[in-house]
Amino acid sequence: MSGGPRHWSLSRTVVNGVLVLATAYTLLPLGWLLTAAAKNTADLLGGNTLTPDNFNLGRNLGELASTGDGIYFRWYANSLLYAGLGAALCALICVAAGYVFHVYTFPGKEKLFGLVLVGVMVPTTALALPMYLLASEVGIVNSFWAVFLPSLVNPFGVYLARVFCTGYIPGEVLEAARVDGTGELRTFWSVGLPMVMPGFVTVFLFQFTAIWNNFFLPLVMLSDNKLFPVSLGLFTWNVQTRSFPEYYPLVVTGALLAVIPLILAFVLLQRHWKAGLTAGSVK
Amino acid sequence: MTTRTARSATSRAASSRRRGRYGAPAVLLAPFLLLFTACTLVPVGYAIHLSLYTEQRGGLGFGGTETLFTGWGNYARALKDDAFLEGFANIALYCLMYIPLMIALALALALLLDSALARAKRFFQLALFIPHAVPGIIAALIWMYLYTPGISPVLDLLETAGTRPDLLGNPLPAVVNMALWQWTGYNVVIFYAALQAIPREVLEAAVVDGAGPVRTAISIKMPLIRASLAMVGLFTVIGSLQLFTEPMILHGTAPAVTSAWTPNMYAYTAAFERSDYGLAAASSVLLAAAAALLSFAVTRLARPRPESRKERAA
Numbered sequence: 001m002s003g004g005p006r007h008w009s010l011s012r013t014v015v016n017g018v019l020v021l022a023t024a025y026t027l028l029p030l031g032w033l034l035t036a037a038a039k040n041t042a043d044l045l046g047g048n049t050l051t052p053d054n055f056n057l058g059r060n061l062g063e064l065a066s067t068g069d070g071i072y073f074r075w076y077a078n079s080l081l082y083a084g085l086g087a088a089l090c091a092l093i094c095v096a097a098g099y100v101f102h103v104y105t106f107p108g109k110e111k112l113f114g115l116v117l118v119g120v121m122v123p124t125t126a127l128a129l130p131m132y133l134l135a136s137e138v139g140i141v142n143s144f145w146a147v148f149l150p151s152l153v154n155p156f157g158v159y160l161a162r163v164f165c166t167g168y169i170p171g172e173v174l175e176a177a178r179v180d181g182t183g184e185l186r187t188f189w190s191v192g193l194p195m196v197m198p199g200f201v202t203v204f205l206f207q208f209t210a211i212w213n214n215f216f217l218p219l220v221m222l223s224d225n226k227l228f229p230v231s232l233g234l235f236t237w238n239v240q241t242r243s244f245p246e247y248y249p250l251v252v253t254g255a256l257l258a259v260i261p262l263i264l265a266f267v268l269l270q271r272h273w274k275a276g277l278t279a280g281s282v283k
Numbered sequence: 284m285t286t287r288t289a290r291s292a293t294s295r296a297a298s299s300r301r302r303g304r305y306g307a308p309a310v311l312l313a314p315f316l317l318l319f320t321a322c323t324l325v326p327v328g329y330a331i332h333l334s335l336y337t338e339q340r341g342g343l344g345f346g347g348t349e350t351l352f353t354g355w356g357n358y359a360r361a362l363k364d365d366a367f368l369e370g371f372a373n374i375a376l377y378c379l380m381y382i383p384l385m386i387a388l389a390l391a392l393a394l395l396l397d398s399a400l401a402r403a404k405r406f407f408q409l410a411l412f413i414p415h416a417v418p419g420i421i422a423a424l425i426w427m428y429l430y431t432p433g434i435s436p437v438l439d440l441l442e443t444a445g446t447r448p449d450l451l452g453n454p455l456p457a458v459v460n461m462a463l464w465q466w467t468g469y470n471v472v473i474f475y476a477a478l479q480a481i482p483r484e485v486l487e488a489a490v491v492d493g494a495g496p497v498r499t500a501i502s503i504k505m506p507l508i509r510a511s512l513a514m515v516g517l518f519t520v521i522g523s524l525q526l527f528t529e530p531m532i533l534h535g536t537a538p539a540v541t542s543a544w545t546p547n548m549y550a551y552t553a554a555f556e557r558s559d560y561g562l563a564a565a566s567s568v569l570l571a572a573a574a575a576l577l578s579f580a581v582t583r584l585a586r587p588r589p590e591s592r593k594e595r596a597a
Binding site for chain 1: 305307308333433469473476477578
């Protein structure tokens with residue numbers, strides 16, 4: 001490269017160096033969380049988080065399990081239920097709706113789909129207050145359902161499901177089922193749904209993340225701390241730290257445990273979230 | 284419920300299924316439509332309704348409460364309230380700082396990742412994306428600790444280097460950094476996927492024409508991933524206006540972050556600390572309207588102009 005005409009070009013070292021720096025920015029805070037979770041209150045507040053001595057993770061986990069009669073693991077189980085069941089049902093509902101938009105024609109179909117797309121743009125936090133008031137009129141405020149039911153709706157999931165159906169379900173296959181005399185709903189369940197499974201997993205993964213991370217809705221809806229998801233529970237503990245510093249290691253260790261399932265899911269299901277982000281950006 | 288009339292059925296017989304023409308799609312679509320109505324459409328309508336009334340006692344709409352129609356009264360009250368306007372000013376500054384910075388950073392990283400020089404592309408994508416898997420509240424907690432003198436190893440390092448930035452005293456850059464950390468990698472993956480979809484012939488043609496990698500990136504690749512840029516812009520605008528979790532975590536630790544630091548925090552405080560539902564609803568509707576306006580502007584700006592592109596291709 002030395003003699004030739006020199007373009008304004010980047011060397012391999014610069015390109016990879018910048019990428020390594022960006023990666024350090026994204027990963028180091030998580031590294032800090034990992035080491036901080038192994039510290040006691042004094043070391044944590046003293047800033048001695050990066051040294052390996054005084055390993056306290058076991059003690060912190062013990063404290064986490066015993067504080068408030070193990071309320072943390074109750075929150076954890078709640079989050080698994082809200083996110084696991086909620087995302088599975090939401091993905092099924094979205095795929096069913098996306099399938100209808102792909103397979104059938106009916107009057108006003110594209111208008112209805114347009115309405116769904118407008119739903120994508122409604123700021124969800126603007127809905128929290130009216131939903132709280134509606135839930136209190138129906139009498140489900142401060143209950144499992146108040147958080148669970150709204151988490152089943154994801155207009156963007158319907159859009160994704162339609163895109164996936166277009167890509168994965170060829171018309172001929174449905175035509176064949178039709179000729180065989182298979183019922184409509186049966187065709188969806190045993191032909192359409194299995195074919196669009198990658199789309200199902202993608203919607204599931206994104207909805208699981210959204211529900212697991214949701215903070216505003218539970219904050220508004222719930223007052224009984226036995227119903228809290230992890231996010232809200234950690235928030236209330238963080239408020240406690242102002243008067244009780246011994247909550248610091250609990251918040252940090254609790255945060256670490258709460259991050260693990262999602263990171264695992266994203267590492268294991270790389271193909272799916274990449275497919276989802278790509279499908280979303282095509283149009 | 285489905286009336287099968289022969290005249291309309293004949294025209295659609297080819298594309299739609301014969302037995303129970305609308306039965307099956309209705310069953311499959313019903314769960315979504317019901318929930319969408321109950322959890323999106325009705326709340327939007329209810330918010331607008333609430334914003335036009337004032338309730339005398341916070342009795343959650345049970346009988347006996349006095350509800351007075353005020354028309355634009357709540358909107359006028361919100362727009363005259365300095366706290367609300369400051370919240371909007373904060374969010375405007377936040378958007379001006381965060382959105383261009385995040386998009387430029389994500390685009391630059393995606394272009395680097397897309398260049399022939401980058402290695403370990405799968406690893407870099409995953410590593411950059413990982414913060415998105417961290418719940419917003421935990422991301423905010425981590426960074427809050429990293430901003431706190433005494434706890435933060437970063438600040439200790441900076442102090443030995445001679446500077447002592449007051450991160451908790453400057454909430455705006457502090458919150459922008461939290462958002463950058465969570466969203467840049469996510470959008471890198473979107474941009475990278477779009478860049479990978481560019482036909483190779485187009486890029487080869489550019490090389491033949493003598494365009495260097497930087498030139499190719501700016502004048503060939505970037506216009507071709509316009510749709511992705513528009514989508515990211517749209518979702519970023521909608522998400523940014525809803526800013527709540529991060530300042531909520533900082534509120535209490537950083538005195539500069541008041542309880543009405545963003546419009547969402549203002550609405551939350553109005554509703555749940557002062558039981559002023561009309562005001563809370565009005566400010567939520569104003570926020571949603573701002574989001575709708577900005578989304579419209581973003582989609583307009585990003586609409587491709589076919590004539591100019593044809594010229595360029597020719």
